[in-house]
Amino acid sequence: MSMFSGVAADSHEERQVDQLIALFxxxxxAFNTRLVRGTDEPIYLPAxxxxxxxxxVFAHGYFSSALHEIAHWCIAGKARRREIDYGYWYCPDGRDAQQQSRFEVVEIKPQALEWAFSVAAGRTFGVSTDNLNGVQPDRHAFAQRVYVQLQTYCATGFPARAAQFISVLNEFYQAPMLTPQQCLSLSKDLNHAA
Structure with missing residues (x-):
């Protein structure tokens, strides 16, 4: 039995989530924005x-959900940050093939940032196609597109708030910096990410 199973895992994860909230x-x-542990689905709520x-507000108190929602926030511009859920279209679980394709297109950049945040926090990353009751997506192909976007960010630079948070996570978790060379080496993690 792992030392992180059962109650120990829950309290360990809870402490890490509390640390992540404090870091964010x-x-x-200065952005008057707080990270909030949610009990249900994630949502962004402007003042x-x-x-x-x-x-x-990230889903069910999960660390990975927090990273994902932070990624969306790091991409959203000023006007989007004044709207509930940034004013984005969202079609819930149960999407058909066309809806799933649209969902994946808008998820590539946030999931690439989430991957970078995960590396900076010393965590494992897995893509989310978020469609358990709909068409079964090609997770590996989606992971490949997310990886290509991550490579692009590594080569050309991350959005400013994302770069700042990556630096904060690196410093706090003492994880290796995500360099272009390290980013290329993440290709070995594609099967796990999918």
Whole structure:
């Protein structure tokens, strides 16, 4: 039995999520945005009459969900950050082939950032096609497209907020920096990512 199974795993993961929340909130306090552990589906909520700060609510308290939702926030521009869920179209689980294809196109960049965040936090990354009750997507092909985008970011630079958070994660978790050479070596992880 692993030392991270059962209650030990839950409390270990919970502590890591608490650390991630603190890192994000401290790094981006100038953006009046907080990372919030959710109990249901993820959502981005801009500040409004009921809450004076923006909230990135991630699903079920999962570390990987937090990284994914942070990735969406790092891509969203000022206008998008004023809208619920950045004003994006979202078709829930149960998508047909055309809807799944549209979903994957808009998920490539956030999932590439999530992969970079995962590396910086010393975590394993896996793509999410998020369609358990719909058409079965080609996970390996999608992982390959996400990997190509990650290579592009490594070669040309990450969006500013993403680069800042990668640096914070690297420093906190003492993980190796994601260099273009290391990014190329991640191709061996494609099968795991899919």
């Amino acid at each position: 909130d401290d790094t981006f306090k 409004d009459q009921s809450c004076s700060h923006n909230r990135i």
